[in-house]
Amino acid sequence: MPGGRLSHQDRLDIATGLTEGRGYAEIARDLDRPTSTISREVARNGGAHGYRADHAHYATVSRARRRKPAADDARADAAGADDQQPSGADRRRREYVERFAAMMVDGGLPRMVSRVLALLYTADSASLTAADLVRELRVSPASISKAIGYLEHVGMVHREPDPHRRLQHYVIAEEVWLKAWQVSARTNLNWAETATEGADLLGRDTPAGERLTQMADFFHRLGEDMSGGPAFEVIDDAFTLLAALLHAARPLTADQLATALGWPSARITDALANATKYAEYCDPVVLDQLDDTYRAIPNPARLTPAQLRALR
Known part of the structure; x- marks a missing residue:
């Protein structure tokens, strides 16, 4: 309430406002407090550039202990503990965000990038500001800026300007995993x-x-x-060449293949190279070269030695 003691959440909101570059009066209006309350709070605890919500809150509780009797101290401690402890749902959500981020770290993403992306992905709102990310992850603005820069560079996050204030909102790109x-x-x-x-x-x-x-x-x-495999026209010529060799049922030279298929020599050369290069796409048939001739044979890796002996 106006004029009452600032809570831990109030101080977090003050820190967020300062990070966003807002003035004392605007922060005071949002908290329904006198501007003088905000200015004194900031001045007592490091100034506009050095204000830290947790430090300010603990310092205030410590000062209260020195001024008040033990009974009042106990009430202040209990109130401070209530302010600092997140609800069960918030705690479970934060734990999930960290597990989500750890999974992405295992996949190769930098840790801070993973934490920012996990928080953006699990937030109730469609976007978050830099101050939101600083407050939720409890890290420096510089760390957030670096992580956002990485995500923007790879196209996983983009920014949208706030229509009312000089802020940037960060939004997960559509089809982010694609x-x-x-x-x-x-x-x-x-x-x-x-x-x-x-x-x-x-x-x-x-x-x-x-x-x-x-x-x-x-x-x-x-x-x-x-990326979806080689282009169809690249692998299609290799398929056609292998089909021709299977139909011929005998080794053929590149010139014989060019004559039979009616292709220029360069196209035959490319098809032969691609049949070898993309052998996994031609399976279970593979290209086999004997001196200057070629034939199509079953992929020997498909069958065990015992199976080959049995077939022979």
Whole structure:
């Protein structure tokens, strides 16, 4: 009530207002308090740039203990404890937010980024301000700014201006997890391109080149799988080539394939390369090269040695 003792929540609201750059009078109106109450509270506890709600509250309780008898001290302590303790529902929600964030950390996201995203995702409101995030996560504005910058960069969060005040509201982007998936797919393809560049630079026949080539192949397949696989026209020519070899039932040279299919040599070369590169998409048939000829055979990895012996 007006003129009564400031509660812990009042002090949290004061800290939020100061973080948002609001004046003492505006904060006082929101709390239904005299402006002088707010100005004295801030001046006593570090000033506008050094005010900390928890510190201010504990300092006030400590001063009250020194001034009042023991009975009054006990009542003040109980009131302070009530202000500081969240409700059971709030406590469970905060615990869930931390578990949610921990899961994202295990998935590779930075810890503060994960905590901000988890809080945005579980908030009752459609958006949160920087001050909301500072208050809920109990961290510095700089930490929030850095985490928001990361989330904006990858397209998972965007900001919307407040229509009434000079504030920015942070909102989770639509299809946020699809965007995260796309970012991860692009990252894998970047790994593949960098590894390919290194293999070409060091020589693919060197030990380092072999390792980098294997790395490039792995991340290229992974990135394309996450992006939906290779383009249809790329893999379709490989399917057609394998079908031709199966129908011929004998090894053929690249020139023979070009003549039979009516394709230019470059298209045959690309189809042969893609049949090898995307072997997992052609399974259970694979391309086998014998000198300068090619044939389509069943993927031997599909069958165990005992199965192969039984079939022979």
